Amino acid sequence: MQQYLKLAKILLMVGYLVGIFGILISLDKPHYFTVAGYFVVLSFVLLMLFHRPHSIKFWITLSVIGVLGFAVEAIGTNTGFVFGNYTYGKSLGVKLFQTPLVMAINWMVLVYLVYDLLKGWNISFMLKSIVSSVILVIYDFVMEPVAIALNMWTWDTGNPPLHNYIGWFLVSLLFFIYIYRGKLKFENPLSRTLFWLHCIFFGALNLLLRVI
Numbered sequence: 215m216q217q218y219l220k221l222a223k224i225l226l227m228v229g230y231l232v233g234i235f236g237i238l239i240s241l242d243k244p245h246y247f248t249v250a251g252y253f254v255v256l257s258f259v260l261l262m263l264f265h266r267p268h269s270i271k272f273w274i275t276l277s278v279i280g281v282l283g284f285a286v287e288a289i290g291t292n293t294g295f296v297f298g299n300y301t302y303g304k305s306l307g308v309k310l311f312q313t314p315l316v317m318a319i320n321w322m323v324l325v326y327l328v329y330d331l332l333k334g335w336n337i338s339f340m341l342k343s344i345v346s347s348v349i350l351v352i353y354d355f356v357m358e359p360v361a362i363a364l365n366m367w368t369w370d371t372g373n374p375p376l377h378n379y380i381g382w383f384l385v386s387l388l389f390f391i392y393i394y395r396g397k398l399k400f401e402n403p404l405s406r407t408l409f410w411l412h413c414i415f416f417g418a419l420n421l422l423l424r425v426i
Contacts, residue, residue, distance in 0.1 A: 222260050223407050229253060230415045237364065238422060250364060251307035251316045257408060258319045261326070264404040275396050276322050279389050283321025286385050288313040291367075297381040298374065303365035324350060325389050327409040330402060333394075343390035350386040351379050353416070360419045 288311040290296035306314035
């Protein structure tokens with residue numbers, strides 16, 4: 215198992231590193247960015263390969279988050295009600311209701327990673343839910359300029375409105391209350407590596423895109 219874990223970590227590290235440099239030299243070729251959706255799926259598959267134990271309760275919980283996450287995104291992009299007025303580009307792949315299907319996986323991965331990071335904290339589930347939601351809002355704040363540059367989505371106002379971050383906090387809070395109340399117990403030696411790679415990837419691109 216350890217050799218496979220090392221291989222998975224190396225694969226992800228190389229993938230994110232290549233992604234950073236590949237994006238920087240391909241800003242004038244937005245059709246290259248369609249690989250982003252596939253990489254989200256690959257990250258999820260690798261994450262689940264090292265998840266233990268698998269259970270019906272776990273998959274029901276994660277599936278509910280995925281389905282509701284997609285539904286919120288679909289409502290948001292079609293009405294502007296949840297996050298503000300925005301439109302998805304082509305980078306994230308196949309769409310349903312003008313919303314990339316991969317957004318369901320994206321919500322599952324983000325909630326999973328932050329839950330695994332904080333689940334051992336000896337504080338109330340409500341406080342953990344709030345802290346977890348703040349982490350996702352900060353993540354979204356860092357990710358937004360990168361996502362726009364990669365044609366993942368565009369805002370009618372050019373930049374994301376305050377409405378977006380309030381929506382992210384409230385939706386995240388509902389998901390985290392749900393998952394912390396469920397008290398899921400699992401181990402995943404790949405989880406924290408993937409969490410920090412996410413942070414480094416979007417943090418580095420956020421800074422580099424500002425100086426290019």
